[in-house]
Amino acid sequence: MPRTHLPSTIGLRVVAALAQHGTASAASEALHLTQSAVSKQLKSIETLVGTPLFERTSQGLTPTEAGVIYIEQARIALGALETAAVRVAALHRAQPAILVHVLPIIGDRWFIPRFSRFAELHPEIEVEFTTYAAADTVEEADAVFRFGEGNWPGWRADYLLGRDVILVGAPHLIDRAGGINCVQDIRRFPVLEHRQTPLRWNDFAEASNLHDFAPIRITRFAYYSLVIRAAIGGQGLALVPRSLIPDEMESGQLVNPLGLGFQSRNCYWLTTQATKPVSGGLATLCEWLLHEARQTEPMEGTNTRAVGS
Incomplete structure (x- = not known):
């Protein structure tokens, strides 16, 4: 061309x-x-x-x-361009930067707002970020934020957040439709979903005993940020990890009718390569990230999985 x-x-x-x-x-x-x-x-x-x-x-x-x-x-x-830039920059460093691949929704709503605290605590540790899903960028990254059930061959996975998924909607949408007084009322609403997580509504329906659930309309989005914005705008009900929308819940832009939700198998994980030595800087970053996650979403027990290649 x-x-x-x-x-x-x-x-x-x-x-x-x-x-x-x-x-x-x-x-x-x-x-x-x-x-x-x-x-x-x-x-x-x-x-x-x-x-x-x-x-x-x-x-x-x-x-x-x-x-x-x-x-x-x-x-x-x-x-690919980000990968090339990272490789070239690394040629001139005595100590290579830690390369982290961040999912857009986690970067925007959770990681980046907190990262300044890590930078202040550890100015000696240099961190670079990628957000575009080029295969070699992910494979060469030192740490990768992932969404799924926690099983990626060759990667150690530590649970981050997102298991607590709640049903949310704009108050004006719910009020206009006569409210949600029982789980069956949800059938009267359009729903919103992320293109890559369409089965969440099936999981919600099963957890809520909402048999043969067929929404009147489904609108799909390529980004979770758009799902959240559409929910705030009153375009439909959405299923969103509670930890991603604390400000919207506190301000009342979104509400959780009847406290409906479920514990999802698919959530966000921090992964590192199982066969690659972990540098001191990477270990410090991962420890800090998991501590921040527990401050956001306290949990009990172990949430680590290591999967062989």
């Missing part, structure tokens, strides 16, 4: 940010660009691709079928 037909790096970042944040204003803030620049970059890439990547709605931007494909490849390309 001629170079003039290739998207720019900033264009790829704009597409990824729009997919994650859902609006041009939020994406521009995240990228430190003007909204005009974001719109210009999106228009340029859509012209290059020859089809819209997002549908414009009153609630924001939703990826089209073509957009889902393009966003996935954009994230892979950006991940």
Whole structure:
């Protein structure tokens, strides 16, 4: 493909940010660009691709079928560039930085807001972050935040948070529909879900004795941050780990009707390579992260799994 037909790096970042944040204003803030620049970059890439990547709605931007494909490849390309940057930077260091791969929702809602405390405690430990899911970025990382049941061959997994999943909705949505006075009332509401965790509603229905549950409408999102925002906007009920939304619960933007929820098998884990020696800096970082997680979500017993390759 001629170079003039290739998207720019900033264009790829704009597409990824729009997919994650859902609006041009939020994406521009995240990228430190003007909204005009974001719109210009999106228009340029859509012209290059020859089809819209997002549908414009009153609630924001939703990826089209073509957009889902393009966003996935954009994230892979950006991940490869991040990997290259990390490798080059490491050539000039006496002590290599710790490379951590962070899931966007954990980075945005839990890890990054706390990381300044670690940096103040341990200024001698240098940490770098990646967020795009390029395979080699994940495999070469010293620590990886993952979502699942805790089984990844060759990786040691320490439970982080997210088992306590609760049903949430905006008060105005629930009030407009006559309230939720029993679990059967949930059938009257549209629901929201993350594309990669669609079975959570089945788990919730089973835990709540909600037999033959068939919601009136399901809206799926590629990012958990969009699920949360859509729930706040009154677009439907959502299932969200309690530890990701303390501010929204405290402010009343979201409520947990009847205290409904369940303990999920799928949650967030901190993983390190089982066969790779753990440096002192990495051990310090992991110990701090797990301590912070227990402050967020106290638990009893052991929550560690080591799986052989």
